Each structure stands twice: as structure tokens, then as C-alpha cells.
Amino acid sequence: MIFGPVPVAEAEGAILAHSVTSASGRIAKGTVLTKTHVAALAKAGHAEVTVARLDAGDIEENQAAEQLARSIVLDPSAQHVRISAAGAGRVNLYATCPGVAAIASDKISAINVIDPMITVATVPHLHRVDAGTMIATIKIISYGVPGPALGDACTVSPHALGILPPAYSRATLIETQTGDDVPSCKGRAAMIARVERLGLEMSDRVIVPHDSSAIACAIDQAPGDILFILTASATSDPRDVAPEALRSAGGRVEAYGMPVDPGNLLFFGDVDGKPVIGLPGCARSPALNGADWVLERLICGVALTQADISALGVGGLLKEIPTRPRPRASGSGPDSA
Structure with a gap:
């Protein structure tokens, strides 16, 4: 491509590189200059203009x-x-x-x-x-x-x-409770919003006691194509209540823990071909957290392994959320999380 200033008289057929004002008004850059444009430019007193001309090919x-x-x-x-x-x-x-x-x-x-x-x-x-x-x-x-x-x-x-696109159409959220404390609706509302924006429907509410046998039974009876478990107490070990419930239901745990914060305390696996995600407590907030990345990918049929999760650390430090029980900036030392 040929590019540069030329006398106005020689500009016909070229592409105007910079917008200019002519006697007949503004001529926008990118305009292929006609004889009329050239005359208007000359009348406005322009001696030359910067243009582009395409080479052969x-x-x-x-x-x-x-x-x-x-x-x-x-x-x-x-x-x-x-x-x-x-x-x-x-x-x-x-x-x-x-x-x-x-x-x-x-x-x-x-x-x-x-x-x-x-x-x-x-x-x-x-x-x-x-x-x-x-x-x-x-x-x-x-x-x-x-x-x-x-x-x-x-x-x-x-x-x-x-x-x-999403590979599933219906989700089930299993919530656990300790004692007589019924879980707040906040977590379910946040999860409904997450799945609905991907076109999924959330099945009726399921609340069970916080023990492996009750959760395993809920997993077995869940109508959804993809299952979420939101526990009253955080899952702090691969052998904790919720991962053990998934194994008891005949499923497997593919990964536990992720280098994304908030969102560290997450696990996922499957049972009878259904993905199962054990959610971190931050999933009760609508703010972005590691669970979003995992559930979005699994809902859309992306196969994930522990290695995939472990690779999320770079870029995994997400924005602090107001509801975080232990803010990163507080704690016993400068590196407390």
C-alpha cells in the first residue's frame, strides 16, 4: 500500500487518510476521493492531503x-x-x-x-x-x-x-443444616441466578442434615442433570462430610481445593454421569469466585481434572468480597488470608 501526502489535484481515486474540512463540508477519513471531493478541497485552499492507495494484490x-x-x-x-x-x-x-x-x-x-x-x-x-x-x-x-x-x-x-453452549438443562442444589438452623435463602438465590444465566432451571429446594448419609441420599434422589452441594459447615478436607457423601452415593471425587481466592474450599466429581460440585461458602454471594469458573465450564461440557484446577492460580486472586468472614487484609500477620 502506498501512503503519504499528495497534491490535491492528484488525489482522485485515493483513500483519504485523515478527515479534513472542504468547501462542501467535512470529508471523513477512509473516503475514496472523487472529482467532486478534489474540487471542494482545492476550493477550501488545501494544497495537499494525506492519502492511501492500494497496490496491486x-x-x-x-x-x-x-x-x-x-x-x-x-x-x-x-x-x-x-x-x-x-x-x-x-x-x-x-x-x-x-x-x-x-x-x-x-x-x-x-x-x-x-x-x-x-x-x-x-x-x-x-x-x-x-x-x-x-x-x-x-x-x-x-x-x-x-x-x-x-x-x-x-x-x-x-x-x-x-x-x-450448556450441556445440561436442570440443576439441583443440596443444602445442609446443623441443628434447627434453616439455611438462609441467600445462597440458593445466588445459585439460581448463576444457573439461570446459562439457561438452566433449578429444581425444588433440598435441605438435609449435615451428615454424609443424609447428603448421599439426597444425591441419589436429586432430579437435576448437575448437582451442587452447599454445606452449613465448610468442607475442609477431602474426607470431610460432603466428599464422603458423594463417594457413599457411588460417585467419585475428581478434585478438591483450588488456588482461587475466594473459592479455595471447592470439590467436584460425578455420580452416574452427573457432575457434582461441592461449593465453597463464598458461593452464597453473587460476587465472582472460583466456583463460578468451575460450574460454568462443567455446565458447558468442559471436562476438568485436578491439573486443570491447579493451573488456575495465576489470575486466581479475585476481588475481595464484603461478606468474606476472614478478609485477607485482617488477621494475625501480613500474609494472613
Whole structure:
């Protein structure tokens, strides 16, 4: 692409690089200058303007952005992605359903190193989205890019992103109580909000005593496709009441504990093909915590292991929440949590 100042008399057919005011009004950057534009610029006293001209083989910015978008989203229906119209060298990609964004970071990185003028920015991998959430923007920075560079980007881009929709439709929350203290409705309300934004329905309330046999029975009878356990007393060991209840019900515990705070005291596993998540106490708050990351991914069919959970530590220090019983900033020492 040729870029730079030219005499106004020679600017016809070029792309205006910077907006200018002419005798007939403002001419926006990106405008392909016509004979009328040139005359109006000259009448306003402009001797030269900065323009861009495409070389042979260059692809115009909007055409390039749209071509790359349609290469990334080969099947909008299957990938659950909507492609916007192109404008100013930009095309946006939007989720068409709730779920989590599946981003192939190696492909996005491969696109972005081909030519600095070809850029793709996305939300993080496995970021929760709603229908209509923007998940990526494709921006051609210059007014055109070489055809071979765009071709290379399109070669590596197919299925670089998409949305994983919820794999389940109904959830059950099992709450435990100690003595006669009925759990507050706050925790259930927060969990209903979490599952409903992913399109799931929460089954009727289940409250059982805080012991393994009662929880195991509730697990066995739970109607949901995915189960949550919110205990009256925090689960502080892999052999504590709730994990043992899952094993007693014939299930298995896949992982216990996570390097995300708030959210450390979480476990998950499965029983009869149903995911089971033992929630940390912070799940009673609607604020983001480690349980959100786990439940969103499991609801959307992402298989998780202890290794996956252990890898969440970088970025796992989340915002302090007002309801935290032991704030990080208080305690017996500077490193107390």
C-alpha cells in the first residue's frame, strides 16, 4: 500500500487518510476521493492531503476483515457466532447463545503474527458469555493488506473460536443444616441466578442434615442433570462430610481445593454421569469466585481434572468480597488470608 501526502489535484481515486474540512463540508477519513471531493478541497485552499492507495494484490480493509471473519467462523450455526457487518476495517463477532467461549489461542496468535496490520482480539478462553456478548473483534489497521498475508491468516484461522453452549438443562442444589438452623435463602438465590444465566432451571429446594448419609441420599434422589452441594459447615478436607457423601452415593471425587481466592474450599466429581460440585461458602454471594469458573465450564461440557484446577492460580486472586468472614487484609500477620 502506498501512503503519504499528495497534491490535491492528484488525489482522485485515493483513500483519504485523515478527515479534513472542504468547501462542501467535512470529508471523513477512509473516503475514496472523487472529482467532486478534489474540487471542494482545492476550493477550501488545501494544497495537499494525506492519502492511501492500494497496490496491486492488496485487499481493501473492509473486504479483508469480512473475509477473515468468514474464515474464522466457517459455520456460524455450529459455532454459535454471529458476524457483524464490516466498517472502518472492523468486523465484530457475537455469541448467539449463553455458554463459554472456546478460544484456540494458538490459532489467534498465529493470525496476529502474520502481519501487524491484521489483528484479532478476543475474550479469554472459557470466558462466560450471554447471547449477544461480543467475543472477538477483527481489525484491519491499514486501509488495505497484501493478499498473500490475508491468505495466510485465513489458512490458519478456521474454527479459531466458538461458543460451547450448556450441556445440561436442570440443576439441583443440596443444602445442609446443623441443628434447627434453616439455611438462609441467600445462597440458593445466588445459585439460581448463576444457573439461570446459562439457561438452566433449578429444581425444588433440598435441605438435609449435615451428615454424609443424609447428603448421599439426597444425591441419589436429586432430579437435576448437575448437582451442587452447599454445606452449613465448610468442607475442609477431602474426607470431610460432603466428599464422603458423594463417594457413599457411588460417585467419585475428581478434585478438591483450588488456588482461587475466594473459592479455595471447592470439590467436584460425578455420580452416574452427573457432575457434582461441592461449593465453597463464598458461593452464597453473587460476587465472582472460583466456583463460578468451575460450574460454568462443567455446565458447558468442559471436562476438568485436578491439573486443570491447579493451573488456575495465576489470575486466581479475585476481588475481595464484603461478606468474606476472614478478609485477607485482617488477621494475625501480613500474609494472613
